[in-house]
Amino acid sequence: MAVIKEAKGDKIFNIINYTLLTIILIITFYPLLFVVIASISNPDLINSGEVILLPKDVSFDGYRRIFQDPRILNGYKNTIIYTVFGTLINLGVTIPAAYALSRKDLVGRNVFTLIFAFTMFFSGGLIPTFLLMKNLHLLNTRWAILLLGATNMWNIVITRTFFESNIPLELQEAAELDGCSDFKLFFSIVLPLASPIIAVMALFFGVAHWNNYFKALIYLSDKKLFPLQLILREILVKSEFDAQMLLIGSHDTGTLMEELRAAEQIKYALIIVATLPVMLAYPFVQKYFVKGVMVGAIKG
Amino acid sequence: MEAKYQLNQSSDLAKGEMKKVKIKKGKTWKSVAKNWQLYILLLPALLYFIIFHYVPMYGVQIAFKDFIATKGIWGSPWVGLKHFRNFFGTYSSRIVIKNTISISLYSLLAGFPIPIILALLLNEVKNERFKKLVQNVTYAPHFISTVVMVGMILIFLSPNGIINKLRELVGLEAVPYLTKDYLFSDIYVWSGIWQNMGWGSIIYLAALSGIDPQLHEAAIVDGASRMQRIFYINIPGILPTIIIMLILNVGSIMNVGFEKIYLMQNPFNLKYSEVISTYVYKVGLLDAKYSFSAAVNLFNTIINLALLVTVNKISKKVSDVYLW
Numbered sequence: 249m250a251v252i253k254e255a256k257g258d259k260i261f262n263i264i265n266y267t268l269l270t271i272i273l274i275i276t277f278y279p280l281l282f283v284v285i286a287s288i289s290n291p292d293l294i295n296s297g298e299v300i301l302l303p304k305d306v307s308f309d310g311y312r313r314i315f316q317d318p319r320i321l322n323g324y325k326n327t328i329i330y331t332v333f334g335t336l337i338n339l340g341v342t343i344p345a346a347y348a349l350s351r352k353d354l355v356g357r358n359v360f361t362l363i364f365a366f367t368m369f370f371s372g373g374l375i376p377t378f379l380l381m382k383n384l385h386l387l388n389t390r391w392a393i394l395l396l397g398a399t400n401m402w403n404i405v406i407t408r409t410f411f412e413s414n415i416p417l418e419l420q421e422a423a424e425l426d427g428c429s430d431f432k433l434f435f436s437i438v439l440p441l442a443s444p445i446i447a448v449m450a451l452f453f454g455v456a457h458w459n460n461y462f463k464a465l466i467y468l469s470d471k472k473l474f475p476l477q478l479i480l481r482e483i484l485v486k487s488e489f490d491a492q493m494l495l496i497g498s499h500d501t502g503t504l505m506e507e508l509r510a511a512e513q514i515k516y517a518l519i520i521v522a523t524l525p526v527m528l529a530y531p532f533v534q535k536y537f538v539k540g541v542m543v544g545a546i547k548g
Numbered sequence: 549m550e551a552k553y554q555l556n557q558s559s560d561l562a563k564g565e566m567k568k569v570k571i572k573k574g575k576t577w578k579s580v581a582k583n584w585q586l587y588i589l590l591l592p593a594l595l596y597f598i599i600f601h602y603v604p605m606y607g608v609q610i611a612f613k614d615f616i617a618t619k620g621i622w623g624s625p626w627v628g629l630k631h632f633r634n635f636f637g638t639y640s641s642r643i644v645i646k647n648t649i650s651i652s653l654y655s656l657l658a659g660f661p662i663p664i665i666l667a668l669l670l671n672e673v674k675n676e677r678f679k680k681l682v683q684n685v686t687y688a689p690h691f692i693s694t695v696v697m698v699g700m701i702l703i704f705l706s707p708n709g710i711i712n713k714l715r716e717l718v719g720l721e722a723v724p725y726l727t728k729d730y731l732f733s734d735i736y737v738w739s740g741i742w743q744n745m746g747w748g749s750i751i752y753l754a755a756l757s758g759i760d761p762q763l764h765e766a767a768i769v770d771g772a773s774r775m776q777r778i779f780y781i782n783i784p785g786i787l788p789t790i791i792i793m794l795i796l797n798v799g800s801i802m803n804v805g806f807e808k809i810y811l812m813q814n815p816f817n818l819k820y821s822e823v824i825s826t827y828v829y830k831v832g833l834l835d836a837k838y839s840f841s842a843a844v845n846l847f848n849t850i851i852n853l854a855l856l857v858t859v860n861k862i863s864k865k866v867s868d869v870y871l872w
Contacts, residue, residue, distance in 0.1 A: 261774045265672050269682050276742065277685050279700065282710055297713035345593030348586040355580050360590060367597055369853055372604025373845035375832045380604050398596045430585035459693030462807050466833065477695045484699025485811050515703060519696050526691045
């Protein structure tokens with residue numbers, strides 16, 4: 249009797265659960281899908297509300313325009329530079345430090361941890377950091393973007409925890425018995441074992457670089473150095489607002505409408521072009537993810 | 549007599565201690581010397597934190613000074629709490645503080661439980677393929693940049709946008725969302741939830757996978773229903789994780805992110821959208837009132853730190869879960 253009742257309760261539970269999750273799935277997926285179909289549809293049909301589920305009057309004009317726009321191409325180039333070199337710096341600073349902190353025989357380990365961790369909860373703030381960058385003559389240089397945020401305590405903790413739980417102590421002891429130096433131990437034994445955490449850190453730091461606009465907004469003024477996100481800000485955010493103000497304010501049509509029409513199509517394509525590289529990177533790293541690294545993070 | 553005896557004893561003890569310390573010290577230096585290469589590995593991070601975090605902390609003193617560029621941080625004259633008094637004397641301080649607190653409380657109350665619920669629901673799904681599908685789709689928006697996210701909000705919610713088209717499709721009137729300033733925090737918070745609920749659920753899913761399956765087996769034998777097992781096994785099982793996340797969230801309650809708010813601002817919604825971080829940027833870098841801006845920023849940081857310490861202490865007392 250109890251078993252039947254339990255099964256019935258289970259059934260109702262399952263129905264509700266699957267329904268809720270399906271709703272969440274649709275709410276999350278539809279906006280993404282819409283951007284994709286809108287990016288290849290005729291903007292007039294989007295505006296009149298005819299494009300809902302499938303692309304209509306397919307054209308790749310939006311994409312073609314994007315790849316002809318020198319601002320966007322230059323922004324793309326800069327973003328790739330910041331992402332590649334920035335991430336290399338991040339890994340070069342974070343991984344060795346995390347390994348050193350994972351070693352129980354490191355004298356002063358707690359002091360270093362405290363010095364690092366304090367920065368998570370207290371900071372000088374925007375203006376003192378800006379003045380520092382000014383004094384170091386880093387304003388309006390690529391180094392401002394590359395060096396600021398070279399590491400952070402969150403990621404050091406996650407990496408340290410990975411080392412603590414994945415590099416057996418015996419390995420270190422054996423290496424010491426063999427007269428192996430700490431450098432050799434780190435570079436030729438620990439690093440090859442660390443590829444999961446290196447992949448995850450590269451993803452974290454890389455995505456952050458790709459998506460960051462704040463540092464560029466504050467520290468760069470030369471448009472030639474602007475990353476893609478700042479260019480996107482001009483096209484997606486500023487102009488969208490201007491367009492709406494114009495629509496409310498003026499009754500002039502003709503050329504304005506034509507410009508808006510073109511701008512409309514470029515926007516959806518731009519969203520895809522700016523987001524796709526990051527979304528493509530994720531599946532490669534995903535397998536290391538849910539287990540291992542994140543659980544380690546909680547315990548640490 | 550007794551006191552003297554104790555004194556003697558303690559000084560004997562102290563001598564012993566000292567000996568120990570000496571020996572230990574010798575060992576310590578030996579160990580430092582042996583591991584010098586580890587310090588080299590640590591050095592870049594240490595330098596980074598000192599230069600880019602601790603030097604600005606030293607620079608925070610300009611909040612109590614009238615910063616004059618030619619005299620530098622150290623040479624500028626002290627003015628005490630003048631900038632703090634000025635800030636609290638302005639009308640904008642009230643608006644900015646009110647907006648900061650209300651937006652972040654709203655984010656916390658609405659945004660904190662949803663990833664937990666999502667994780668609990670996903671954990672009950674037995675169909676692996678469906679589970680993976682939901683997970684991957686809900687993770688995806690996390691990778692969208694703030695600029696693109698705000699761009700999407702503006703496009704979707706515009707009078708001609710897809711949301712209004714869908715409303716028309718089901719016979720509802722179009723709403724000019726973006727010109728209704730009082731909707732600012734709703735749009736900000738719910739778009740944030742849309743973007744981050746999946747990613748936020750990862751940590752709870754990981755915690756759920758660490759719960760001993762034997763607990764569930766025993767509960768099933770005892771006739772516990774699914775709901776009962778969620779409430780009596782799963783939720784208590786991930787409670788430490790929930791508390792840690794809550795402490796961290798409360799500790800940053802005054803840290804409404806600059807990036808998204810700044811992009812979502814327009815001259816019409818400032819009454820609802822100006823928060824401390826955007827205000828600090830505008831008066832500091834755009835109006836070049838360095839000291840005043842640094843003071844506002846410092847006030848914000850200190851409130852955050854105080855909140856974090858308080859919540860951590862409370863949690864330590866009542867739940868035995870804490871950061872330090």
